[in-house]
Amino acid sequence: MAGGQITIKETGERFLQSHVDGSILRAALRAGIGFPYECSSGGCGSCRFKPVEGDFSDLSLDPGGLSERDKRKGFRLACQSSAVGDVTISVTTRREFEPKHRFNRFAARLTALRDLTPDMREFTFVGPKAAMFLPGQYAILEGPANQTRCYSMSNLPNDQGNWQFIIKRVVTGEFSNWLFGLEIGEALTIDGPVGLAHIVEASQRDVICIAGGSGLAPIISIARALASDPAHAAKQIHIFYGGRTPADLCGEGHLNEFPCWGERLRFHSVVSDQAAADAAGWTGETGFVHESVIRQFGEKVKDHEIYFAGPPPMATALQSALMLEMKVPFEQIHFDRFF
Ligand SMILES: Cc1cc2nc3c(=O)[nH]c(=O)nc-3n(C[C@H](O)[C@H](O)[C@H](O)COP(=O)(O)OP(=O)(O)OC[C@H]3O[C@@H](n4cnc5c(N)ncnc54)[C@H](O)[C@@H]3O)c2cc1C
Structure with missing residues (x-):
């Protein structure tokens, strides 16, 4: 039967995994522990830990987030592992990972x-x-x-x-x-x-939000918060949404009723399939959404708080364009990869 008491070797923190928690990660977050994580889906590898004592079961057979080297060294992913009885694990917990709202x-x-x-x-x-x-x-x-x-x-x-x-x-x-x-x-x-790619309330910077395909939801939520909260009233908000064809585009209808629409809240739709764009008579931007952001902002991209969400290939292209090419400081970039 899955579940048991989990002890973290480094800190002595203890928490229970019940049968409804599903994974060690979910049990840790429910207990308010600052367990490192990102995607909770087995794809990113952020929640890897080393078993010290006890038995574990797998929730998926070969999660992509563990490299061959990690596997050889005996690491596991907390989002894809369950305790079988009482266990001890080794992991570095951190304050920044503690849930801000009750899980x-x-x-x-x-x-x-x-x-x-x-x-x-x-x-x-x-x-x-x-x-x-x-x-x-x-x-x-x-x-x-x-x-x-x-x-x-x-x-x-x-x-x-x-x-x-x-x-x-x-x-x-x-x-x-x-x-x-x-x-x-x-x-x-x-x-x-x-999730850790949430709005940063303390930042005074203008904002660029970028979404591809299924990544629209968190970007709409962030844009809604920025557009409606007077605390963010001085900020320019640019939303970039990339779809393969013009028929894949949406999102403007979620934001165009805000009074700041068209003034400090702007929506840029980008189509990546040129043939589909031509066939539909699309006259807007074409290409990959990250290219469009860099074309529009150039060096000024560094002055922004940047949020993005979408499929891993889009996230990788954006990470490379923003962090490596444009040298945007890491702490200004917040993203979720949709594994
Ligand atoms: C942080 C985050 C936020 C996301 N937000 C959105 C969103 O707002 N909108 C949206 O449309 N999508 C979102 N996704 C993607 C979503 O979670 C699904 O991956 C997507 O809907 C496809 O799921 P599927 O089962 O239909 O496809 P499938 O191809 O059947 O499965 C998708 C992936 O799930 C994994 N998987 C397979 N079996 C299991 C299992 N038993 N337990 C756990 N994982 C398994 C596999 O790695 C597989 O590649 C998000 C993903 C992440 C990580």
């Missing part, structure tokens, strides 16, 4: 659906309590057969308990196809919030 698991009911493009749909769920999260964070959704996937919230924290997501249907995707089959009134379990 809660609760049943939520689907109350609204809205199609945004042929394969992107907005889902609204209502939970039993106020929805407390930081714009840019994500939640872990549970489906049939103990399957879980991460989805970012697109709305703002609210007292009504609404959790909104923008989800792309992946052609052969198991979980996204299951979600697209849900009907109004049906329920699922949400565990959250989690």
Whole structure:
């Protein structure tokens, strides 16, 4: 039976993993521990730890986040491992990873659906309590057969308990196809919030938000917060959204009702498939979304707080363009890779 008491060798911190926690990482975050992590999906490798004592079970067979060297050295990923009885592990915890809001698991009911493009749909769920999260964070959704996937919230924290997501249907995707089959009134379990690529309240810099494909949701949430909170009223906000074809573009309709729309809140849509752009008579920007950002801002990109989200290839291209080529300081860049 999965679960047990987990002790961190370095600090002596102890926490329990119950059978509903799913993974050691989720149990640690629920206990308020500053366990290092990023994607909670096995892809990034940030939550790797070294077993010291006890038995562990695998939640997935070969998570991409562990290199061959890590595997040889016996490392495991906390998001893909479960304790089997009491265990001791070795990992460096840090304050910055401690959850800012209580990490809660609760049943939520689907109350609204809205199609945004042929394969992107907005889902609204209502939970039993106020929805407390930081714009840019994500939640872990549970489906049939103990399957879980991460989805970012697109709305703002609210007292009504609404959790909104923008989800792309992946052609052969198991979980996204299951979600697209849900009907109004049906329920699922949400565990959250989690995620470190959230809005930085203290920054005074203007903001560039960049999303590709399914990465729209956290960017919309961050833009909504920046556009509506008087504390950010002096900031210019540029949203870049990249889709393959003009039919894949959406998002403007979520933001164009803010009074600052077109003044300090600007939306730039970019199409990457030139042939599709020509066929649709698209007269806007074409190319990859990161190229468009650099074309527009050049050296000035360094003066901005930058948020981005989307598929790993887009994230890699942006990391390379921003960090290596443009030398944007790391602490101004906040991103989630959608493994
Ligand atoms: C931090 C984060 C935020 C995200 N936010 C969004 C969002 O806002 N909108 C959006 O559309 N997508 C988002 N995603 C992607 C999303 O989580 C799914 O990967 C996507 O919906 C495809 O899932 P699928 O099951 O349909 O596809 P599949 O191809 O069936 O699965 C996708 C991936 O899930 C992994 N996987 C397979 N089985 C399991 C399992 N049993 N347990 C855990 N993982 C497994 C595999 O690595 C596989 O590559 C986000 C991902 C991350 C990491």
